[in-house]
Amino acid sequence: MRWTWFLLPALAALSGCSGIQSVVSPAGREAAHLLDLLGWMLVVCSGMYALVLAFLAWGLRRRHRATAPGAPVVEPPDKGLMRALAIWAGLIVIGLTVLITRSFVADRSLAVPRDHEALTIRVTGHQWWWRIEYPTSSDGVVVETANELRLPAGRTARIELGSGDVIHSFWVPNLAGKTDAIPGRANVLSLTPTRVGWFRGQCGEYCGTQHAHMALDVNVLPPAEFDAWLFGQAAPALGPGDDRDLARGRELFSSGPCAACHVVRGTGAVGRAGPDLTHIASRRSLAAGTLPMSRGGLQGWIANPQALKPGTLMPTVSITPADADAIAAYLSSLR
Ligand code: CUA
Secondary structure (H helix, E strand, O other), X not given: OOXXXXXXXXXXXHHOOOOOOOOOOOOEHHHXXXXXXXXXXXXXXXXXXXXXXXXHHHHHHHHHHHOOOOOOOOOOXXXXXXXXXXXXXXXXXXXXXXXXXXXXXXXXXXXXXXXXXXXXXXXXXXXXXXXXXXXOOOOOOEEEEEOEEEEEOOOEEEEEEEEOOOOEEEOOOOOOOOEEEOEOOOEEEEEOEOOOEEEEXXXXXXXXXXXXXXXXXXXXXXXXXXXXXXXXXXXXOOOOOOOHHHHHHHXXXXXXXXXXXXXXXXXXXXXXXXXXXXXXXXXXXXXXXXEEOOHHHHHHHHHOHHHHOOOOOOOOOOOOHHHHHHHHHHHOOOO
16 A cells, blocks of 8 residues: 555654665565555554553543542443443454455565566575575576675565574565575575665574674666676686786685685685685675675785684684785685
8 A cells, every 4th residue: 555655754764764774665576565564554553552542541531530529420331431342342353354454465465476486596594694596597507606695676586595504584674574594494585676776684583693794785786787797607707817916816715725615616616615705806795794895804804704703604714914915816806
């Protein structure tokens, strides 16, 4: 219902809730249905609350009058009271019926897009980052990225959610409600973004020390741009060319401890414990929203991840600042 939206922007303005991580600023079909339901709940429950207060005021006034000196004694059954209670019970039934109907309609609306899913994306929660896999149709190649989900506007994506360790919760408020990522189980949710732009997702279930630093950048693109992006991500990493510093960084990366946990497609680095770094420099942030992506950020992160994100499963390895800088320079060339 469009009219409920009149109420919600006012609420959003009051609470400062509009923006890139907000349920009252929907950028997707699913979030719009949920906002609609929120509007109905707000209207019905506010009405009921106002009636409770009015009933209370009426009751207090009656008692005040009944206890005044010389007031007439009302023998039970009190007809006025019985009528008020009957009206009240009727209003409760009407209110609950409206809420049940709207909940049912919203639930059915969320189930409909499954018929039109055009794209399957596997998202796996890890302590404390997101593994994102796009199976490309052509040759079974899986394009993998981390902490940044790109989606085409107007197409429905089927998100298959899993977890590598504990229970996480996938939540991009502008696009849809929360869905848990549970070990050993594939939960599915549909996302149909309607507005291009950047949004912020956040793990919605406490999952350990760095739960707060388990963010997800979400970028909704026009479909043609999305296809071009996916095509680019499917390519292996660029080589260092003639640049001797980059070649040194690449050598340090693929022959050192980094390669045990990270993949850079096209090199000898094939570790699976941590995020795929094939196109890391094309991402917006580092360590699941902990730092903005930059060469300096990469260097600091490589040199001492525990200082930037205490508890992260990325160990601090013994490395000279010059080597950390060389690896950072190489990684920042991986666009
Ligand atoms: Cu993952 Cu909280």
